[in-house]
Amino acid sequence: MRARAFTCIVAAIFVCGCGSRQNTIVIGSKNFPEQAILGELLAQQIEAHTKMRVERRFYLAGTYICHQALLAERIDMYVEYTGTALTAVLKEKPQKDPRAVFETVRREYMKRFHLIVEPPLGFNDSFAIVIRGADARKDRIGTISQAAKYASAWRAGFGYEFMERPDGFDGFVKTYGLKFAGAPRIMDLGLLYRALESHQVDIIAGNTTDGQLLTNDFAVLADDKHYFPPYEAVTIVRGKIATLDPQVMSAIAELSGKLSDHDMQQMNYEVVGAKKDIATVAREFLQSKHLVSSALVQ
Numbered sequence: 072m073r074a075r076a077f078t079c080i081v082a083a084i085f086v087c088g089c090g091s092r093q094n095t096i097v098i099g100s101k102n103f104p105e106q107a108i109l110g111e112l113l114a115q116q117i118e119a120h121t122k123m124r125v126e127r128r129f130y131l132a133g134t135y136i137c138h139q140a141l142l143a144e145r146i147d148m149y150v151e152y153t154g155t156a157l158t159a160v161l162k163e164k165p166q167k168d169p170r171a172v173f174e175t176v177r178r179e180y181m182k183r184f185h186l187i188v189e190p191p192l193g194f195n196d197s198f199a200i201v202i203r204g205a206d207a208r209k210d211r212i213g214t215i216s217q218a219a220k221y222a223s224a225w226r227a228g229f230g231y232e233f234m235e236r237p238d239g240f241d242g243f244v245k246t247y248g249l250k251f252a253g254a255p256r257i258m259d260l261g262l263l264y265r266a267l268e269s270h271q272v273d274i275i276a277g278n279t280t281d282g283q284l285l286t287n288d289f290a291v292l293a294d295d296k297h298y299f300p301p302y303e304a305v306t307i308v309r310g311k312i313a314t315l316d317p318q319v320m321s322a323i324a325e326l327s328g329k330l331s332d333h334d335m336q337q338m339n340y341e342v343v344g345a346k347k348d349i350a351t352v353a354r355e356f357l358q359s360k361h362l363v364s365s366a367l368v369q
Contacts, residue, residue: 099146100129109150111353120322154300169301191303207290214295227255228272282340
């Protein structure tokens with residue numbers, strides 16, 4: 072009965088509703104705040120510059136669910152990261168050159184899935200290997216290589232995805248010769264920084280655009296062996312949308328190159344740290360870049 076019920080739930084999630092939403096754009100996101108912010112930016116940009124109705128389906132879960140939702144035409148677009156698309160979706164080996172990664176992802180997404188990959192939004196959300204600032208200063212640690220000789224005394228905390236993905240834990244510790252004081256604690260991403268600050272763990276894998284890095288005494292260690300591939304944020308769009316309303320694609324294109332690493336980090340802080348409303352944060356950013364006027368988004 073449980074297996075049958077699960078099958079029914081999955082089927083319900085991916086029932087195609089395209090026949091009843093010809094004048095509606097459905098925007099999805101993964102299940103963390105940065106993704107919801109990016110989804111909201113897309114939504115407000117389209118609402119401000121087209122006559123299309125926008126439906127938001129945020130916090131859908133991870134990469135696999137969002138990708139399948141696109142293929143099932145349950146959503147029309149969401150923001151993905153090039154390194155994730157390359158390794159997790161296309162199952163290709165990691166590459167180091169950002170342009171090469173983008174071109175591979177754009178070509179293969181169109182070839183295999185008939186999905187359009189828009190030019191990068193402008194920021195790179197890579198994994199950030201983080202320790203407490205006091206520890207970094209005390210032992211003069213600035214790179215992951217320099218941290219290797221201290222790692223045997225450290226307790227590590229990582230998210231489930233980092234432990235499982237092909238560009239994650241296994242290759243990371245092998246590249247840097249890291250051995251920790253016991254098996255890493257697998258934690259929810261929202262708990263990692265609190266665990267580090269309270270000395271429950273001594274090293275974590277966060278993200279370079281995390282808002283917590285702006286206000287807390289943490290140190291991001293340089294990936295001096297360039298293990299992590301580029302993770303440029305790009306909008307993935309169903310191919311049919313390009314023919315539905317050219318203005319939609321024009322509106323999305325205006326966001327390309329507009330978000331810096333600092334911009335994304337600041338918006339993440341405002342939502343996660345300052346507890347501001349996501350719609351407000353997105354609106355204020357679009358206005359600051361002169362992409363929309365206050366009259367258009369009220």
